[in-house]
Amino acid sequence: MVQVFIPNSQETQYCFEHINGSCFRSLRPALINGAMYIFMSATILITLCGNLIVIIVISLFRQLHSPTNFLILSLACVDFLLGAVVMPYSMVRSVEACWYFGELFCKIHSSFDMMMSIASVFHLCFISIDRYYAVCDPLRYKTKITTSVVALFIACSWLYAMCFAFGVVFLNVRLVGIEDYILLNACVGNCGLIFNKQSGVLVAVFGNVIPGAIMMLLYVKIFSVAKRDFKIFSLDISKQRAKRKREQKAAKTLGIVMGVFLACWSPLFNDTVVDAYNNYQTPTTAFDGLIWLAYSNSTFNPLIYGFFYPWFRKALKLIITFKIFQSHSSLIQLYKESFCQRVE
Secondary structure, eight states: OOOOOOOOSSSEEESSTTSTTBOEEEOOOHHHHHHHHHHHHHHHHHHHHHHHHHHHHHHHOGGGOSHHHHHHHHHHHHHHHIIIIIHHHHHHHHHHSSOOSOHHHHHHHHHHHHHHHHHHHHHHHHHHHHHHHHHHOGGGHHHHSOHHHHHHHHHHHHHHHHHHHHHHHHHOGGGTTOHHHHHHHOOBTOOOOOOOHHHHHHHHIIIIIHHHHHHHHHHHHHHHHHHHHHHHTTTOHHHHHHHHHHHHHHHHHHHHHHHHHHHHHHHHHHHHHHHHHTTSOOOHHHHHHHHHHHHHHHHHHHHHHHTTSHHHHHHHHHHHTTGGGSTTGGGOOSSOGGGTTSOO
């Protein structure tokens, strides 16, 4: 996530007035800064509350303890942590146009930023794989997507994201070949990641292109199978109707996930590559906008994977009415047992 603070306005001041080599800080009207704080704070609050509700619902109700929902639970944890430990500091950096928290914490923050973002992306990818087996190979779904397999999915998402992110930030391989540019633009109060051409392409490919391609291919396959099965079960109205409804719901959910993922993340990853080949000309304000667009994916995830499911709405109602504090509330049936075999 590249962010180099260069004065782009005649009205500038230093981030640290009494420190030599301080970054410039572009001044904005107080009204604009206030509006930015309100908007970003609201985004953070929705991200935290939405994902916390998903975490509580899936953790509390035993009926929801399934491999699929464990993936969604882990995704909600990723997005919650992004909203709790990354977005607040990014908000201050975006509004104030300065980093006030020190160089070491800048690297830690940048590492967690990339880690949570990539982990979120890979969770979405694994959820797409889960949906693929549920719709395209339902007879072997339970043997293919077991709790142990999902645990492996979750572990891979977290470990890969952690190793990749901290390696990229702390090893500084991304800076090879652009040392002169870094030295020329170095200043106190700047916190952002900058990539050379090779690293920019690598991050874009493994963080966006590959997961996006996997999700898109699976989405196309699901629609293909749904269309084929529509013809196969056309003579059995009840089977055809139930199966078609299930497939359409899974395909619709996956389609929304894929669309939101591409809409939120592609601009940032594309700019990371283009910026490296264009001498880092993206304005700071524009790049901040791309960062927060990517963050918003974590805001939308609980809406997509939560509010699209009837059982989630029922669980949310139980939380709001404080019925979860009643004895044996974890055993409440959120849907009929006859629907347990359905892939929601």
